[in-house]
Amino acid sequence: MGVRELGLPQRAASEGLPARVTIWEVGPRDGLQNEKSIVPVEVKLEFLDRLAAAGLTVLEATSFVSPKWVPQLADAEQLLDGLTRRPGVRYPVLVPNERGLARALDAGCTDIAIFASATETFAQRNLNSTLDKQFDMFTPVAAGARQAGMDVRGYLSMCFGDPWEGPVGYEQVVTAGQRLFELGCSQLSLGDTIGVATAGQVEGLLAAFGAAGIGPERLAVHFHDTYGQALANTLAALRCGVSTVDSSAGGLGGCPYAESATGNLATEDLVWLLDGLGVETGVNLDELVATSAWMAERLGRPSPSRVVNALAG
Structure with a gap:
């Protein structure tokens, strides 16, 4: 008897978890940005529409980064x-600088995200800045967005380990995160950019934010699965009260500036976990799996998501 015939995942609610989790889907942006072959815009649009039809309500659509870099x-x-x-679906975009903000405004965007580093070396390599000076770069972006009535999210990378600094x-991390909140970010996504975090580290970092007066309701988590720890780390974050989790349909993506970073946490694997725990997401797993299988065909390779392979195989 196969997985589908068994009707899994079987629900067994666990105490101390959020009743509902918002999935911040990054596949259309973070998942596709590293693809060497250009994905046709028609495929990207169908991907976004399929993800929305599956019940995902936050879809990070694209980025206004320089085409030279991405x-x-x-x-x-x-x-x-x-x-x-x-209706009811948000389509945030990543904005790296004032030029990107101007493009986002011209395109009628209502939600943006800015991408900062928790370490000096990654700020230099990814942003051509320093750990301190990066906030000067983001100040007019966040201020302009807020003035235009946009919501601003902050990404913070290298929160658990840096390949150059250890x-x-x-x-x-808390100090860098506080500075992003001071700029006007409504939410901070804590990134395990190279996938080295452990569950105890996740608990420790969230406790440090709590001690600084920043509760889990203002935080999200963004895990990579380099060492197979993304789901364990997610569960640790949920038990600490976090209720927004970043993931990528089909496990697409990595980080173009950190070669040791493998794919993001697969949205299907996350939904399987949450469904089994009785945590609501509003996502139809069958439709989501079908969408990622469809995209894998267009990319010409199998999805790295274990759930996609189990259910669509």
Whole structure:
């Protein structure tokens, strides 16, 4: 008897978890940005529409980064112009600087995200800045977005470990996170960019944020599965009260500036976990699996998601 015939996942509610989790789907942006072959904009648009139809309510659509650095996302304006926006679905975009903000405003975006580093070396390599100076770069972006009535999310990378600097201290991460909140971010996503975090580290960092007066309701988590710890780390974050989790349909993506980073946590694997725990997401797992299997065909390779392979295989 196969997995589908068994009707899994079987629900067994666990105490101390959020009743509902918001999945921040990053596949269309973070998942596709590293693809060497350009994905046609028509495929990206269908991908977004299929994800929305599956019940995902936050879809990070694209980024207004320079096409020179990320050619895959050079079609940002074309994509947003062709996007059919479903009621109740948010379509945030990543904005790296003031030029990117101007493009987002012209495109009619209502939600943006900015991407900062918790470490000096990654700030230099990814942002061509320093740990301190990066906030000067983001100040006018966040201020302009807020003035225009946009919501601003902050991403913070290298929160648990840096391939050049090693372990990253909790206080260093909290200090950087506080500065993003001071700029006007409504939510902070804590990124395990190279996938080295352990569940105890997750608990420790969230406790450090709590001690600084920043509760889990203002935080999200963004785990990579380099060492197979993404789901364990997610569960640890949920038990600490976090109720927004970033993931990528089919487990697509990594980090173009950190070669040791493998794929993001697969949305299907996350939904399987949450469904089994009785945590609501509003996502139809069958439709989501079908969507990722469809995208895998267009990319010409199997999905790294174990749930996709189990259910669509």
